[in-house]
Amino acid sequence: MNDTQDGGATQQGVPADKAAYLAEATALFKQILPLWDSAGNVWRTACAFDSLLDYFVVSGTDSTNYADDALTALDPTKKGNWWDDFGWIGIAALRAAELGFAAQHRYDFLKIAINSWCYMYGAGWSTASGPQGIYPYLDPPGWASFASTHTKNTGAPNCWVYIDQTWPGVTPDMQAKLRPRYSPGGIWNSPFTATEHPLPSAEYNSGGGDVLNPIQNTVTNAVYALLSLRLSQAAKRPDFAPYFSGVGFNLAACNQAWENQIAWWQLWMLKTADPLQSLLLTGQQGSQGGSLVRERVSSFHAVNNEIYWDSSYNKDMTWSGDQGLLIGALREANAIYKASPPPVCGLYPDLIKGTFANYFRARTYGSVSGNFPLPWLEVGAADPYNATPPGSDYGDYQTGVGAYMRYLLQAYQAEPALLTAYKPAIIATANALVNPNFGTASPVGQCDAFTPQGFDKADLMSAYVNRLAVLTLAIAMS
Numbered sequence: 001m002n003d004t005q006d007g008g009a010t011q012q013g014v015p016a017d018k019a020a021y022l023a024e025a026t027a028l029f030k031q032i033l034p035l036w037d038s039a040g041n042v043w044r045t046a047c048a049f050d051s052l053l054d055y056f057v058v059s060g061t062d063s064t065n066y067a068d069d070a071l072t073a074l075d076p077t078k079k080g081n082w083w084d085d086f087g088w089i090g091i092a093a094l095r096a097a098e099l100g101f102a103a104q105h106r107y108d109f110l111k112i113a114i115n116s117w118c119y120m121y122g123a124g125w126s127t128a129s130g131p132q133g134i135y136p137y138l139d140p141p142g143w144a145s146f147a148s149t150h151t152k153n154t155g156a157p158n159c160w161v162y163i164d165q166t167w168p169g170v171t172p173d174m175q176a177k178l179r180p181r182y183s184p185g186g187i188w189n190s191p192f193t194a195t196e197h198p199l200p201s202a203e204y205n206s207g208g209g210d211v212l213n214p215i216q217n218t219v220t221n222a223v224y225a226l227l228s229l230r231l232s233q234a235a236k237r238p239d240f241a242p243y244f245s246g247v248g249f250n251l252a253a254c255n256q257a258w259e260n261q262i263a264w265w266q267l268w269m270l271k272t273a274d275p276l277q278s279l280l281l282t283g284q285q286g287s288q289g290g291s292l293v294r295e296r297v298s299s300f301h302a303v304n305n306e307i308y309w310d311s312s313y314n315k316d317m318t319w320s321g322d323q324g325l326l327i328g329a330l331r332e333a334n335a336i337y338k339a340s341p342p343p344v345c346g347l348y349p350d351l352i353k354g355t356f357a358n359y360f361r362a363r364t365y366g367s368v369s370g371n372f373p374l375p376w377l378e379v380g381a382a383d384p385y386n387a388t389p390p391g392s393d394y395g396d397y398q399t400g401v402g403a404y405m406r407y408l409l410q411a412y413q414a415e416p417a418l419l420t421a422y423k424p425a426i427i428a429t430a431n432a433l434v435n436p437n438f439g440t441a442s443p444v445g446q447c448d449a450f451t452p453q454g455f456d457k458a459d460l461m462s463a464y465v466n467r468l469a470v471l472t473l474a475i476a477m478s
Helices: 018-038 042-059 064-073 083-099 103-121 143-149 172-177 218-234 241-245 251-270 320-336 343-358 400-414 416-434 457-477
Strands: 280-282 291-293 317-319 360-365 368-373 376-378
Touching (some): 018 064, 018 416, 018 457, 042 064, 042 083, 042 400, 103 218, 103 241, 103 251, 218 320, 280 343, 291 343, 317 320, 320 343, 320 400, 343 360, 343 416, 368 416, 400 457, 416 457
Antiparallel strands (some): 317 376
C-alpha cells in the first residue's frame, strides 16, 4: 500500500475497518441477490454483475452455486435493446470468464462476450465470406431466441451510413445535418428512425431536446471501446484463442475498433477547439478542478461551413458512470500502446481528480455527515441534488456510482499510487455506509446514489450495488 497504516488507520488519520466493510458487503449481497435474480433487465443485471464479481473476489465466496443466476443476468431476451446494453453484457461476461467465476461455465461466459461484441460491430465480425449470423454462438441462454427475433443488424458504427435503410424517406438535408463530426470511431446506441433521431439545431439549446437515442453518447462509446480492447487481449490467451479462431472472429477488426475509438476521443476531447463543444469539460465555471467527460457529443459535421448542435446536448451534464468507464478505457489503452500513446490516453489521472473535486458533495444520511459522490452532476447547478438527468431517466442514471467505483478499484489494482490522495475520501464514505446511524438523505433529492428508489426491482437494487462497490474498493485499500 502507498499509505502507511497503524492499527488500521491511514496515514491521514481516517480509520479503516476492513472487517466491518466485509460484513456489510455480505449483508448487501444478500439484499441484492433476490432483486438481481428477478429484475429481468439485462443491462442493469449485467452492470450489477460486474460489481458482484468484485464482491466474490474480495469476500472469497464460492461462486459455483451462482452460475445460473449469472447466465440469466446476461440473457439478451431480458429487455436487450440498444447497443450499449451489449457493451455491459460483454464486459461483465468477459470478466467472469477471466476471473473464473463459476469456472465450470468459463467458456459460456467467453462466448457471451464474443457474441456481444459481434452484435455491436455488425456485419464483418467474421473473416468468413458469404452470409453471416448476427453473432457466432447460439448455445448460451437466450441467444438463439434473441437471434430469431433480430435477423438484421447494421452494427453500431454504421448507423449514419445506413440511415436510409432504417429511416426510409429521410431527406438529404436531414441526413447531411446528422452526419457524425468525426469518423472512423464513434458509435450510436440505436439506429436512426423516423420517430427516433436527434434534432439538429443551428444554436446551442442547453439540452432542451431531451433525446436519449440514437446518439453518440459517452457511455455507448466507452463500453464498446473497453469490450473491443479487452477482447483483443483475451484472444491471446491459449485457452481462449480457439473460441475466437474457431468461428472466424475478425480479430483485426476488433483491434481496429478500439484504436478508432481512442482516435475519436483524441479528436473530441483534445482537438475540438471550442470548449463548449469539446467532450472534455475542464475549467468551466462551477468546476472545482480536474476534468470531467460530458454525457454526449455536442454537434454534427459542418454543412456548408455551419455546425449543427444536438439540441439535447447540455454542456454541463455529466454522469459518474462515464467518468469510470473513460478512466478504464484510457488507462488500459495507455498500457497497451507500446510507444507514443495518443495524448488523450494520459487524461485518466485528471478525470480521477475531477470526479473527487466535483462529484463528492456535502450531505447527511440520518445522523451521518460527510462528502458523498453523486450519481450524475450538472456542473454549476444551483441545486445539484435535484438536477434532472437526461430523459428524466433517474433509474438508469442512479447506477453511475457503482460503475465509477469498480473502475477506480481496477485502476487501484493496476496503479495503486493513482488513489493515494483520495484514499481518505473513499474510506470515509465506506465508514459512513457501515455506520448504524446511516439513514435518510439531507438535502433530499433524487440525485442520490445510496437511497433505494422506485418500485422496479432493477431500480431498487442500484443503491445497494452502489454501496457494495464503495465497500469492495475500501476493502482492497484497507
